[in-house]
Amino acid sequence: MELDIGFLAGVLGKKDLVELFNEASKARKDSINSIFWNEEVGQWCDYWLNNNNIISEGVHKWDSLNQNKGPFASNFIPLWIDLFNKDHGRVEKVITSFKTSGLLCPAGIATTLNKTGQQWDYPNGWAPLQHMIVEGLLKSGTHDGKSLAKDIAMRWLRTNYAVYNKTGAMYEKYDVEKCGIYGGGGEYVAQTGFGWSNGVVLALLEEFGWPEDCKMDCQE
Template sequence: MELDIASMAQIVGDNRTAESFLKAAQARKQAINSVFWNKEKGQWLDYWISNRTSSQECQRWKGSNQSNNAFTSNFVPIWIDLFNSNTCIVEKVKKSFQSSGFLGAAGIATSLTRSREQWDFPNGWAPLQHMIVEGLAKSGLQEAKSMAQDIAMRWINTNYVAYKETGAMHEKYDVEKCGDIGGGGEYIPQTGFGWSNGVVLAFLEEFGWPEDLKIGCN
């Protein structure tokens, strides 16, 4: 948000406001990294605060309070320019993601937990695909950009195959099996579907579809 405001301020020539919000962006970056970033894992981990502690109290940071739970959201900050412009961080995140187990034949799983709930494995949701892909694609590393394109192709492909088989776009997909829709949760999986449509269109606009790449499940 701070970067967007700074950019708009620069466009209209308000350099004072732009500088103020650029400083605020750097402060937010430092705050996020100081609490959530785990250098060894190359991920931004959730941080647990005791429910006996007031949100207004000062907290002493403890490494043991960082969660070890595996979620794709641990990689989402790479979507933000503050982080994807840092080559060192991008390299660590890329290596961490490659070995994480999240990437399946048809996209990125939300978690590694098989709970039969819709936000867990093997379900993949469009917004998370988009944030991870865009973060990698906007980085300065060619390997990260190539990974972004590969993920986008997997996601486009499974959406296309599922559409041809069912006549609809779906809210979530099974990342283990090309063309399979997702399941689980407290309601019947929905069709439509705004963010699924939008992400596929965004990927096609950005990457296209290689002429030498066959579409469909092998």
């Protein structure tokens, strides 16, 4: 956000504002890394605020025990932000961590590995998270990252295509455990439509093209 505001300030010739928001952007990056980054797992982990760690009003003492070290797709979203994909050593660590996280499934990326029956949990995968992680891997500039990005995109395109051929509809979420099945669970019947599913498929096709050299039916 700060970089966008800084860019617009530059267009208007407001050099002081450009500097102000560039500094704010750096401060946010440093804060995200200091609070969420976990070197051991190679991910940006969620952090739970604990009332026992309150130093003063609005100030908490950081404690590594409050990091949720479980694998979540959101742990890899910072790759999508330009500020975070310049550190190639860290990027390589994140890519390795993603590969071993268990989140990459036959039909895309699971949001979590928690089997709760809720709509954001396993085995459901959601289009925006697929897209952000694919874009982040592409931005990494590494051969490994780009190859993984295409692999994820093909898995996601394949399952969307298979479901559409069977049902004539696009869905809000998909079952990533097996190709060709739309998602379920949660508090309502899976919705058809669907804005972000349509948009992400179009974006991936624009980036990678229709994969004529690879079969788009589900592979058993």
